Amino acid sequence: MTGWRGWSWALAGAFALHNAEEALTMPRFPGTAGRLDQATLNRLMTAISALGVAAAAAGTTGRPTPWKPYLPAGMAGVMLLNVALPHVPAAVVARGYAPGLVTAVGLNLPIGLAVLRGAVREGAITRRGLRRTMPVALGVLACAPLIVAATRAATRTGGSRRPI
Template sequence: MDYYLVVLFCFAITLHNIEEAIWLPKWSQQSSRFQKPVTSSEFHFAVILITILAYLSAFCFLVMPESDFAKWIFIGFLGSMIINAIFPHLIANVFLKKYAPGLLTGLVLNLPINSFIIYRMLSDNLIVWKELIISTFIVGIILLALIPFLFKIGGKIARLPSFK
Protein backbone atom coordinates (compact mmCIF):
# COMPACT_ATOMS: atom_id res chain seq x y z
CA MET A 1 0.00 0.00 0.00
CA ASP A 2 1.35 3.37 -0.97
CA TYR A 3 2.25 5.57 1.97
CA TYR A 4 0.64 8.63 0.37
CA LEU A 5 -2.79 6.94 0.28
CA VAL A 6 -2.72 6.38 4.03
CA VAL A 7 -1.66 10.01 4.50
CA LEU A 8 -4.60 11.08 2.29
CA PHE A 9 -6.96 9.08 4.54
CA CYS A 10 -5.58 10.93 7.59
CA PHE A 11 -5.88 14.28 5.79
CA ALA A 12 -9.51 13.62 4.77
CA ILE A 13 -10.70 12.42 8.17
CA THR A 14 -8.92 15.32 9.89
CA LEU A 15 -10.57 17.97 7.71
CA HIS A 16 -13.93 16.23 8.07
CA ASN A 17 -13.64 16.13 11.85
CA ILE A 18 -12.51 19.76 11.98
CA GLU A 19 -15.57 20.80 9.96
CA GLU A 20 -17.79 18.89 12.37
CA ALA A 21 -15.98 20.26 15.44
CA ILE A 22 -16.56 23.84 14.29
CA TRP A 23 -20.23 23.64 13.34
CA LEU A 24 -21.88 20.45 14.61
CA PRO A 25 -22.28 21.33 18.32
CA LYS A 26 -24.33 24.46 17.51
CA TRP A 27 -26.24 22.63 14.75
CA SER A 28 -27.09 19.80 17.15
CA GLN A 29 -28.92 22.19 19.47
CA GLN A 30 -31.79 22.38 16.99
CA SER A 31 -34.47 19.76 17.44
CA SER A 32 -33.67 16.82 15.18
CA ARG A 33 -34.07 13.08 15.05
CA PHE A 34 -30.61 12.86 13.47
CA GLN A 35 -28.57 14.32 16.30
CA LYS A 36 -29.10 14.67 20.02
CA PRO A 37 -27.87 18.00 21.38
CA VAL A 38 -24.18 17.89 22.24
CA THR A 39 -21.98 20.57 23.77
CA SER A 40 -18.74 21.71 22.20
CA SER A 41 -16.75 20.11 25.04
CA GLU A 42 -18.49 16.77 24.63
CA PHE A 43 -18.12 16.76 20.87
CA HIS A 44 -14.54 18.00 20.78
CA PHE A 45 -13.40 15.32 23.21
CA ALA A 46 -15.14 12.59 21.19
CA VAL A 47 -13.94 13.80 17.79
CA ILE A 48 -10.34 14.11 18.98
CA LEU A 49 -10.36 10.54 20.30
CA ILE A 50 -12.02 9.18 17.14
CA THR A 51 -9.41 11.00 15.04
CA ILE A 52 -6.62 9.54 17.17
CA LEU A 53 -8.10 6.05 16.70
CA ALA A 54 -8.24 6.60 12.93
CA TYR A 55 -4.60 7.72 12.91
CA LEU A 56 -3.63 4.70 15.04
CA SER A 57 -5.38 2.38 12.60
CA ALA A 58 -3.53 3.97 9.68
CA PHE A 59 -0.18 3.89 11.50
CA CYS A 60 -0.59 0.24 12.54
CA PHE A 61 -1.49 -0.72 8.98
CA LEU A 62 1.60 1.08 7.63
CA VAL A 63 3.94 -0.41 10.23
CA MET A 64 2.46 -3.91 10.17
CA PRO A 65 0.99 -4.41 6.67
CA GLU A 66 1.17 -8.19 7.15
CA SER A 67 -1.15 -8.01 10.18
CA ASP A 68 -4.69 -8.96 9.25
CA PHE A 69 -5.98 -7.28 12.41
CA ALA A 70 -4.32 -3.94 11.53
CA LYS A 71 -5.62 -4.21 7.97
CA TRP A 72 -9.17 -5.00 9.12
CA ILE A 73 -9.31 -2.04 11.49
CA PHE A 74 -7.96 0.30 8.80
CA ILE A 75 -10.40 -0.87 6.12
CA GLY A 76 -13.17 -0.76 8.73
CA PHE A 77 -12.40 2.93 9.23
CA LEU A 78 -12.31 3.50 5.47
CA GLY A 79 -15.70 1.88 4.98
CA SER A 80 -17.24 3.50 8.05
CA MET A 81 -16.25 6.97 6.88
CA ILE A 82 -17.77 6.30 3.45
CA ILE A 83 -21.04 5.27 5.07
CA ASN A 84 -20.79 8.26 7.43
CA ALA A 85 -20.75 10.63 4.44
CA ILE A 86 -24.13 9.26 3.39
CA PHE A 87 -25.71 8.51 6.76
CA PRO A 88 -26.12 10.66 8.71
CA HIS A 89 -24.71 13.63 6.75
CA LEU A 90 -26.40 13.39 3.34
CA ILE A 91 -29.62 11.89 4.71
CA ALA A 92 -29.89 14.60 7.40
CA ASN A 93 -29.27 17.29 4.80
CA VAL A 94 -32.05 15.96 2.55
CA PHE A 95 -34.63 15.40 5.30
CA LEU A 96 -33.94 18.57 7.27
CA LYS A 97 -33.51 20.68 4.12
CA LYS A 98 -30.52 22.40 5.67
CA TYR A 99 -26.80 21.83 5.63
CA ALA A 100 -25.57 19.10 8.00
CA PRO A 101 -22.01 19.84 9.21
CA GLY A 102 -19.58 17.33 7.76
CA LEU A 103 -21.48 16.84 4.50
CA LEU A 104 -19.06 18.79 2.30
CA THR A 105 -15.88 17.11 3.53
CA GLY A 106 -17.66 13.77 3.71
CA LEU A 107 -18.70 13.90 0.04
CA VAL A 108 -15.70 15.78 -1.38
CA LEU A 109 -12.92 14.12 0.64
CA ASN A 110 -13.90 10.99 2.57
CA LEU A 111 -16.08 9.38 -0.08
CA PRO A 112 -13.69 9.66 -3.06
CA ILE A 113 -10.41 9.22 -1.17
CA ASN A 114 -11.55 6.24 0.89
CA SER A 115 -13.26 4.67 -2.13
CA PHE A 116 -10.05 5.03 -4.13
CA ILE A 117 -7.99 3.46 -1.34
CA ILE A 118 -10.42 0.56 -1.14
CA TYR A 119 -10.37 0.20 -4.95
CA ARG A 120 -6.56 0.04 -4.88
CA MET A 121 -6.54 -2.48 -2.04
CA LEU A 122 -9.04 -4.67 -3.90
CA SER A 123 -7.08 -4.31 -7.18
CA ASP A 124 -3.80 -5.18 -5.45
CA ASN A 125 -5.47 -8.19 -3.79
CA LEU A 126 -4.71 -6.82 -0.33
CA ILE A 127 -8.36 -7.29 0.67
CA VAL A 128 -11.46 -9.10 -0.51
CA TRP A 129 -15.03 -7.82 -0.39
CA LYS A 130 -15.94 -10.04 2.55
CA GLU A 131 -13.17 -8.50 4.69
CA LEU A 132 -14.27 -5.00 3.71
CA ILE A 133 -17.93 -5.59 4.51
CA ILE A 134 -17.34 -7.37 7.83
CA SER A 135 -14.64 -4.88 8.93
CA THR A 136 -16.82 -1.89 8.03
CA PHE A 137 -19.74 -3.35 9.95
CA ILE A 138 -17.71 -4.18 13.07
CA VAL A 139 -15.69 -0.94 13.18
CA GLY A 140 -18.84 1.07 12.40
CA ILE A 141 -20.77 -0.57 15.26
CA ILE A 142 -17.86 -0.03 17.66
CA LEU A 143 -17.59 3.64 16.68
CA LEU A 144 -21.35 4.17 17.02
CA ALA A 145 -21.28 2.57 20.47
CA LEU A 146 -18.19 4.54 21.49
CA ILE A 147 -19.45 8.00 20.54
CA PRO A 148 -22.11 8.44 23.29
CA PHE A 149 -19.63 7.10 25.85
CA LEU A 150 -17.03 9.63 24.66
CA PHE A 151 -19.62 12.44 24.80
CA LYS A 152 -20.32 11.53 28.41
CA ILE A 153 -16.63 11.52 29.33
CA GLY A 154 -16.07 14.81 27.49
CA GLY A 155 -18.94 16.38 29.42
CA LYS A 156 -17.56 15.18 32.74
CA ILE A 157 -14.07 16.46 31.93
CA ALA A 158 -15.50 19.85 30.94
CA ARG A 159 -17.20 20.11 34.34
CA LEU A 160 -13.97 19.53 36.26
CA PRO A 161 -12.84 22.65 38.15
CA SER A 162 -9.49 22.79 36.33
CA PHE A 163 -11.25 22.96 32.93
CA LYS A 164 -13.62 25.84 33.71
Template sequence: MEYFVICFCLAITLHNIEEAIWLPEWSQQATKFQKSVTPGEFRFAVIIITVFAYLAAFTFLFVPQSNIAKWTFIGFLGSMIINAIFPHLLATIVMKTYAPGLITGLLLNIPINSMILFQLFESQVIEYKELIISTVVVGGCLLALIPLLFKIGRKVSY
Protein backbone atom coordinates in the same frame (compact mmCIF):
# COMPACT_ATOMS: atom_id res chain seq x y z
CA MET B 1 0.76 2.83 0.67
CA GLU B 2 2.22 5.81 2.56
CA TYR B 3 0.41 8.10 0.15
CA PHE B 4 -2.94 6.45 0.91
CA VAL B 5 -2.45 6.65 4.65
CA ILE B 6 -1.58 10.34 4.41
CA CYS B 7 -4.63 11.01 2.20
CA PHE B 8 -6.89 9.13 4.63
CA CYS B 9 -5.50 11.06 7.60
CA LEU B 10 -5.86 14.38 5.80
CA ALA B 11 -9.46 13.63 4.76
CA ILE B 12 -10.62 12.49 8.19
CA THR B 13 -8.84 15.41 9.85
CA LEU B 14 -10.46 18.01 7.60
CA HIS B 15 -13.84 16.32 8.02
CA ASN B 16 -13.51 16.28 11.80
CA ILE B 17 -12.33 19.90 11.87
CA GLU B 18 -15.40 20.93 9.87
CA GLU B 19 -17.59 19.08 12.36
CA ALA B 20 -15.72 20.45 15.39
CA ILE B 21 -16.24 24.02 14.22
CA TRP B 22 -19.91 23.91 13.20
CA LEU B 23 -21.61 20.77 14.53
CA PRO B 24 -22.01 21.78 18.19
CA GLU B 25 -24.05 24.85 17.21
CA TRP B 26 -25.98 22.87 14.59
CA SER B 27 -26.77 20.20 17.21
CA GLN B 28 -28.70 22.76 19.27
CA GLN B 29 -31.59 22.28 16.81
CA ALA B 30 -32.46 19.14 18.81
CA THR B 31 -33.53 16.50 16.31
CA LYS B 32 -33.42 12.76 15.89
CA PHE B 33 -30.15 13.14 13.97
CA GLN B 34 -28.02 14.76 16.63
CA LYS B 35 -28.39 15.07 20.33
CA SER B 36 -27.40 18.50 21.57
CA VAL B 37 -23.67 18.64 22.41
CA THR B 38 -21.43 21.36 23.74
CA PRO B 39 -18.33 22.41 21.81
CA GLY B 40 -16.05 21.00 24.54
CA GLU B 41 -17.61 17.56 24.70
CA PHE B 42 -17.84 17.24 20.92
CA ARG B 43 -14.28 18.39 20.32
CA PHE B 44 -12.96 15.99 22.93
CA ALA B 45 -14.78 13.08 21.26
CA VAL B 46 -13.72 14.03 17.75
CA ILE B 47 -10.06 14.38 18.80
CA ILE B 48 -10.08 10.90 20.35
CA ILE B 49 -11.75 9.36 17.29
CA THR B 50 -9.25 11.12 15.02
CA VAL B 51 -6.37 9.73 17.11
CA PHE B 52 -7.89 6.22 16.81
CA ALA B 53 -8.15 6.67 13.04
CA TYR B 54 -4.50 7.74 12.83
CA LEU B 55 -3.46 4.77 14.99
CA ALA B 56 -5.40 2.40 12.73
CA ALA B 57 -3.89 3.89 9.56
CA PHE B 58 -0.29 3.99 10.75
CA THR B 59 -0.48 0.56 12.37
CA PHE B 60 -1.64 -0.84 9.02
CA LEU B 61 1.17 1.04 7.26
CA PHE B 62 3.90 -0.21 9.58
CA VAL B 63 2.49 -3.69 10.33
CA PRO B 64 0.70 -4.60 7.09
CA GLN B 65 0.88 -8.32 7.84
CA SER B 66 -1.38 -7.86 10.89
CA ASN B 67 -4.97 -8.81 10.10
CA ILE B 68 -6.21 -6.78 13.07
CA ALA B 69 -4.43 -3.68 11.73
CA LYS B 70 -5.82 -4.29 8.24
CA TRP B 71 -9.37 -4.91 9.45
CA THR B 72 -9.34 -1.85 11.72
CA PHE B 73 -8.06 0.39 8.93
CA ILE B 74 -10.53 -0.86 6.32
CA GLY B 75 -13.28 -0.64 8.94
CA PHE B 76 -12.46 3.05 9.37
CA LEU B 77 -12.44 3.53 5.59
CA GLY B 78 -15.85 1.93 5.21
CA SER B 79 -17.29 3.65 8.28
CA MET B 80 -16.27 7.09 7.04
CA ILE B 81 -17.87 6.43 3.64
CA ILE B 82 -21.12 5.42 5.32
CA ASN B 83 -20.84 8.37 7.74
CA ALA B 84 -20.92 10.80 4.80
CA ILE B 85 -24.32 9.42 3.80
CA PHE B 86 -25.79 8.47 7.19
CA PRO B 87 -26.17 10.86 8.97
CA HIS B 88 -24.70 13.83 7.04
CA LEU B 89 -26.45 13.59 3.67
CA LEU B 90 -29.66 12.18 5.13
CA ALA B 91 -29.82 14.89 7.82
CA THR B 92 -29.23 17.62 5.25
CA ILE B 93 -32.06 16.32 3.05
CA VAL B 94 -34.56 15.66 5.83
CA MET B 95 -33.85 18.85 7.82
CA LYS B 96 -33.44 21.01 4.69
CA THR B 97 -30.39 22.58 6.30
CA TYR B 98 -26.71 21.85 5.87
CA ALA B 99 -25.36 19.21 8.26
CA PRO B 100 -21.73 20.02 9.16
CA GLY B 101 -19.38 17.44 7.72
CA LEU B 102 -21.37 16.85 4.53
CA ILE B 103 -19.03 18.69 2.14
CA THR B 104 -15.84 17.05 3.43
CA GLY B 105 -17.64 13.71 3.64
CA LEU B 106 -18.79 13.86 0.01
CA LEU B 107 -15.74 15.57 -1.51
CA LEU B 108 -12.96 13.97 0.58
CA ASN B 109 -13.98 10.91 2.57
CA ILE B 110 -16.01 9.10 -0.06
CA PRO B 111 -13.61 9.56 -3.01
CA ILE B 112 -10.35 9.13 -1.07
CA ASN B 113 -11.53 6.16 0.97
CA SER B 114 -13.10 4.55 -2.12
CA MET B 115 -9.83 5.00 -4.03
CA ILE B 116 -7.88 3.38 -1.18
CA LEU B 117 -10.34 0.49 -1.00
CA PHE B 118 -10.20 0.06 -4.78
CA GLN B 119 -6.41 -0.18 -4.64
CA LEU B 120 -6.56 -2.66 -1.75
CA PHE B 121 -8.99 -4.82 -3.76
CA GLU B 122 -6.89 -4.50 -6.92
CA SER B 123 -3.75 -5.61 -5.08
CA GLN B 124 -5.76 -8.42 -3.45
CA VAL B 125 -4.99 -7.22 0.05
CA ILE B 126 -8.65 -7.34 1.08
CA GLU B 127 -11.85 -9.16 0.16
CA TYR B 128 -15.42 -7.83 0.19
CA LYS B 129 -16.32 -9.99 3.19
CA GLU B 130 -13.50 -8.37 5.19
CA LEU B 131 -14.64 -4.88 4.21
CA ILE B 132 -18.25 -5.53 5.18
CA ILE B 133 -17.49 -7.21 8.51
CA SER B 134 -14.79 -4.66 9.39
CA THR B 135 -17.04 -1.72 8.55
CA VAL B 136 -19.86 -3.12 10.69
CA VAL B 137 -17.54 -3.88 13.64
CA VAL B 138 -15.55 -0.62 13.56
CA GLY B 139 -18.66 1.44 12.83
CA GLY B 140 -20.50 -0.24 15.68
CA CYS B 141 -17.60 0.33 18.06
CA LEU B 142 -17.43 4.00 17.08
CA LEU B 143 -21.17 4.44 17.55
CA ALA B 144 -20.97 2.81 20.97
CA LEU B 145 -17.91 4.88 21.92
CA ILE B 146 -19.30 8.30 20.97
CA PRO B 147 -21.74 8.68 23.91
CA LEU B 148 -18.99 7.64 26.33
CA LEU B 149 -16.58 10.14 24.80
CA PHE B 150 -19.23 12.88 25.04
CA LYS B 151 -19.70 12.05 28.71
CA ILE B 152 -15.95 12.17 29.38
CA GLY B 153 -15.65 15.31 27.26
CA ARG B 154 -18.38 16.96 29.33
CA LYS B 155 -16.40 16.29 32.50
CA VAL B 156 -12.96 17.33 31.21
CA SER B 157 -14.12 20.43 29.33
CA TYR B 158 -15.57 22.19 32.36
Protein backbone atom coordinates in the same frame (compact mmCIF):
# COMPACT_ATOMS: atom_id res chain seq x y z
CA MET C 1 -0.26 9.11 -4.19
CA THR C 2 -0.19 5.45 -5.06
CA GLY C 3 -1.53 2.37 -3.40
CA TRP C 4 -3.89 1.70 -0.56
CA ARG C 5 -1.26 2.67 2.03
CA GLY C 6 -0.98 6.20 0.67
CA TRP C 7 -4.75 6.49 0.41
CA SER C 8 -5.01 5.30 4.02
CA TRP C 9 -2.89 8.23 5.17
CA ALA C 10 -4.93 10.59 2.99
CA LEU C 11 -8.07 9.23 4.65
CA ALA C 12 -6.61 9.86 8.11
CA GLY C 13 -6.01 13.47 7.08
CA ALA C 14 -9.49 13.77 5.56
CA PHE C 15 -10.95 12.31 8.75
CA ALA C 16 -9.16 14.96 10.82
CA LEU C 17 -10.45 17.71 8.51
CA HIS C 18 -13.94 16.24 8.75
CA ASN C 19 -13.80 16.28 12.55
CA ALA C 20 -12.54 19.87 12.48
CA GLU C 21 -15.45 20.86 10.22
CA GLU C 22 -17.89 19.24 12.63
CA ALA C 23 -16.29 20.89 15.67
CA LEU C 24 -16.43 24.30 14.00
CA THR C 25 -19.98 24.04 12.69
CA MET C 26 -21.87 22.04 15.33
CA PRO C 27 -22.31 24.97 17.72
CA ARG C 28 -24.58 26.64 15.13
CA PHE C 29 -26.94 23.64 15.07
CA PRO C 30 -28.99 23.20 18.26
CA GLY C 31 -29.09 19.72 19.72
CA THR C 32 -26.01 18.37 17.94
CA ALA C 33 -23.26 16.62 19.88
CA GLY C 34 -25.36 16.41 23.00
CA ARG C 35 -24.84 20.11 23.79
CA LEU C 36 -21.14 19.82 24.53
CA ASP C 37 -19.26 23.03 25.20
CA GLN C 38 -16.81 24.06 22.47
CA ALA C 39 -13.65 23.16 24.38
CA THR C 40 -14.93 19.67 25.17
CA LEU C 41 -16.11 19.19 21.59
CA ASN C 42 -12.67 20.22 20.32
CA ARG C 43 -10.93 17.76 22.65
CA LEU C 44 -13.31 14.96 21.65
CA MET C 45 -12.80 15.56 17.93
CA THR C 46 -9.03 15.72 18.40
CA ALA C 47 -9.04 12.38 20.24
CA ILE C 48 -11.23 10.77 17.58
CA SER C 49 -8.95 12.12 14.84
CA ALA C 50 -5.96 10.59 16.65
CA LEU C 51 -7.68 7.20 16.41
CA GLY C 52 -7.82 7.62 12.62
CA VAL C 53 -4.11 8.38 12.50
CA ALA C 54 -3.43 5.38 14.76
CA ALA C 55 -5.44 3.10 12.44
CA ALA C 56 -3.47 4.34 9.42
CA ALA C 57 -0.14 3.99 11.24
CA ALA C 58 -0.80 0.54 12.66
CA GLY C 59 -2.26 -0.70 9.40
CA THR C 60 0.41 0.56 7.02
CA THR C 61 3.74 0.48 8.87
CA GLY C 62 5.96 -2.13 10.45
CA ARG C 63 6.11 -5.80 9.64
CA PRO C 64 3.24 -6.84 7.35
CA THR C 65 0.62 -9.14 8.83
CA PRO C 66 -2.64 -10.40 7.32
CA TRP C 67 -4.84 -8.36 9.70
CA LYS C 68 -3.09 -4.96 9.47
CA PRO C 69 -4.71 -3.77 6.20
CA TYR C 70 -8.12 -4.26 7.80
CA LEU C 71 -7.48 -1.37 10.21
CA PRO C 72 -7.46 1.34 7.51
CA ALA C 73 -10.08 -0.62 5.56
CA GLY C 74 -12.30 -0.57 8.63
CA MET C 75 -11.73 3.16 9.01
CA ALA C 76 -12.67 3.59 5.34
CA GLY C 77 -15.82 1.56 5.97
CA VAL C 78 -16.74 3.78 8.92
CA MET C 79 -16.19 6.90 6.81
CA LEU C 80 -18.31 5.57 3.93
CA LEU C 81 -21.15 4.59 6.24
CA ASN C 82 -20.79 7.96 7.96
CA VAL C 83 -21.69 9.67 4.69
CA ALA C 84 -24.93 7.67 4.51
CA LEU C 85 -25.62 7.75 8.26
CA PRO C 86 -26.05 10.58 9.35
CA HIS C 87 -24.61 13.28 7.05
CA VAL C 88 -26.69 13.01 3.88
CA PRO C 89 -30.00 12.26 5.66
CA ALA C 90 -29.35 15.10 8.12
CA ALA C 91 -28.80 17.49 5.22
CA VAL C 92 -32.03 16.31 3.59
CA VAL C 93 -33.97 16.81 6.83
CA ALA C 94 -32.34 20.23 7.37
CA ARG C 95 -32.96 21.10 3.71
CA GLY C 96 -29.40 22.32 3.50
CA TYR C 97 -26.12 21.96 5.29
CA ALA C 98 -25.52 19.59 8.20
CA PRO C 99 -22.28 19.67 10.26
CA GLY C 100 -19.57 17.67 8.49
CA LEU C 101 -21.43 17.33 5.17
CA VAL C 102 -18.84 19.00 2.94
CA THR C 103 -15.87 16.86 4.00
CA ALA C 104 -17.96 13.69 4.34
CA VAL C 105 -19.09 13.87 0.71
CA GLY C 106 -16.12 15.72 -0.78
CA LEU C 107 -13.24 13.92 0.94
CA ASN C 108 -14.23 10.90 3.01
CA LEU C 109 -16.40 9.32 0.31
CA PRO C 110 -13.91 9.36 -2.58
CA ILE C 111 -10.83 8.69 -0.45
CA GLY C 112 -12.57 5.90 1.49
CA LEU C 113 -13.52 4.25 -1.80
CA ALA C 114 -9.92 4.60 -3.01
CA VAL C 115 -8.60 2.87 0.13
CA LEU C 116 -10.98 -0.07 -0.25
CA ARG C 117 -10.60 -0.38 -4.02
CA GLY C 118 -6.80 -0.21 -3.76
CA ALA C 119 -6.58 -2.69 -0.88
CA VAL C 120 -8.69 -5.25 -2.76
CA ARG C 121 -6.91 -4.64 -6.07
CA GLU C 122 -3.46 -5.00 -4.45
CA GLY C 123 -4.50 -8.14 -2.56
CA ALA C 124 -4.07 -6.58 0.89
CA ILE C 125 -7.64 -7.54 1.77
CA THR C 126 -10.02 -9.99 0.17
CA ARG C 127 -13.52 -9.24 -1.09
CA ARG C 128 -14.83 -11.62 1.55
CA GLY C 129 -12.84 -9.81 4.23
CA LEU C 130 -14.17 -6.51 2.93
CA ARG C 131 -17.74 -7.77 3.35
CA ARG C 132 -16.90 -8.80 6.92
CA THR C 133 -15.40 -5.40 7.64
CA MET C 134 -18.64 -3.52 6.92
CA PRO C 135 -20.70 -4.85 9.87
CA VAL C 136 -17.79 -4.01 12.18
CA ALA C 137 -17.66 -0.50 10.69
CA LEU C 138 -21.40 -0.13 11.29
CA GLY C 139 -20.88 -1.18 14.92
CA VAL C 140 -18.10 1.38 15.36
CA LEU C 141 -20.28 4.09 13.85
CA ALA C 142 -23.16 3.11 16.12
CA CYS C 143 -20.90 3.80 19.12
CA ALA C 144 -20.61 7.51 18.23
CA PRO C 145 -23.71 8.57 20.21
CA LEU C 146 -22.44 6.58 23.20
CA ILE C 147 -19.09 8.37 23.04
CA VAL C 148 -20.83 11.76 22.94
CA ALA C 149 -23.09 10.77 25.87
CA ALA C 150 -20.12 9.54 27.91
CA THR C 151 -18.21 12.74 27.15
CA ARG C 152 -21.22 14.83 28.15
CA ALA C 153 -21.60 12.88 31.41
CA ALA C 154 -17.90 13.29 32.20
CA THR C 155 -18.14 17.01 31.44
CA ARG C 156 -21.07 17.40 33.83
CA THR C 157 -19.20 15.75 36.66
CA GLY C 158 -15.85 17.44 36.29
CA GLY C 159 -15.56 19.75 33.33
CA SER C 160 -17.08 22.87 31.88
CA ARG C 161 -20.86 23.18 32.06
CA ARG C 162 -21.32 25.80 29.33
CA PRO C 163 -23.45 24.19 26.54
CA ILE C 164 -23.03 25.00 22.89
